[in-house]
Amino acid sequence: MDSNALDIELKLLLDAIYLKYHYDFRxxxxxxxxxRLLLAAENFGCRTLSQLQDRLxxxxxxxxxxxxxxxxxVSEMFRDPSYYRVLRESVIPMLGTYPSxxxxVAGCSTGEEVYSLAILLREEGLLERTLIYATDINPGALQKAEAGVYPxxxxxxxxxxxxxxxxxSSLSDYYTAAYGNAVFDRSLKKHVVFSDHSLATDSVFAEVQFLSCRNVLIYFDRELQERALGLFKDSLCRKGFLGLGARESLRFSQHETAFSVISRDDRIFQKG
Known part of the structure; x- marks a missing residue:
């Protein structure tokens, strides 16, 4: 297909998704x-993105x-273990000074990172005074996250x-295995609020001491990355912590100067 025609089809499809379903991927x-949309079109039996738009x-x-x-x-529990080790050694001691x-967790997907943080906080004695907001734009992913069931x-x-x-502790302390699945402990979930939130269109909803958004910004263009980082900065309290994915950074962002580096390798920052 002509690349110019494909660009036009893509723009029109994203506009249609926004206007009809109020999800903004533009x-x-x-x-x-x-x-990903061309793959979806093929799997839905559509020859073009225009046909996919018509069906949608x-x-x-x-x-x-x-x-x-x-x-x-795409996620797994305690993904990039060194990230969690730095949290345990350098961030948790400071979070422990707060009474609550x-x-x-922005872009929580199917919840693996949420349960990882809940387990880490329990191991460090902080979970009982913690509330974790777990947000995503995909209702299906949020349902899976709230269920806490993994193969x-x-x-x-x-x-x-x-x-x-x-x-x-042992990870087996936190789940029960049956019928080919592992079901994570309800006592972890009682400290979590699962909710729909879009980094493209929604605003700050709470002040937090720690914010983790890993492997989400890589799918945004520069302007949307700046918007999301601005939300993170506004949501974090003074001296709050921000964790990003292994291929993400604050470098060259207009918000870079608002943060100091806790671990450059593991992409953990602290708001000034």
Missing amino acids: QYATVSLQR LHEPLLFPSLLDYLTVQ LRLW VDRIATFTQNHIASGAR
Whole structure:
């Protein structure tokens, strides 16, 4: 297909999604978004993005399935264990000085990071005075996160990561295995509020001491990255902490000067 025609189709499709479903993907990174939408079109039996747009406008039940293509759901518990080790050694001691804690996991996907943080906080004796906001734009992902059920064949990787993060307990203390799945403890979830939130269109909703948004900004264009980082800065209290993904950074951002570096390798920052 003519690349110019494809660009036009993509713009019109994203405008249609925004106008009909109020999800704004217009400032997501174009190359990645285009690739995922072309794959979706093929799987939905559409020859072009224009045909996909036509179906979305007239078949609302198709949209939840499309969201799974538009939102990347790749995660694991204690992913990048050194990140959690730095949190444990350098951030948790300072968070422990607050009488109560609020954390925000932005773009929580299917919840692996949420449970990782809840377990870390329990191990460090802070969970009972903590509220974790877990947000995402994908309702299906949020349902999976709230359920806290993962295939048991993923637990070996989760366990290895947990140990490498400096675990003070066994991961098996926090789940029950049955019928091929591992169900995580309800006592972890009672400290979590799962909610819909879009970094593209929504505003700050709470002041938090720690905010983790990992491997989300890489799917945004520069303007939307700046918007999201501005939300994070405004949401964090003074001396609050920000954690980003391994390929994300504050470098060259207009918000860079608002933060100092706690760990450059693990992308952990502190607001001034």
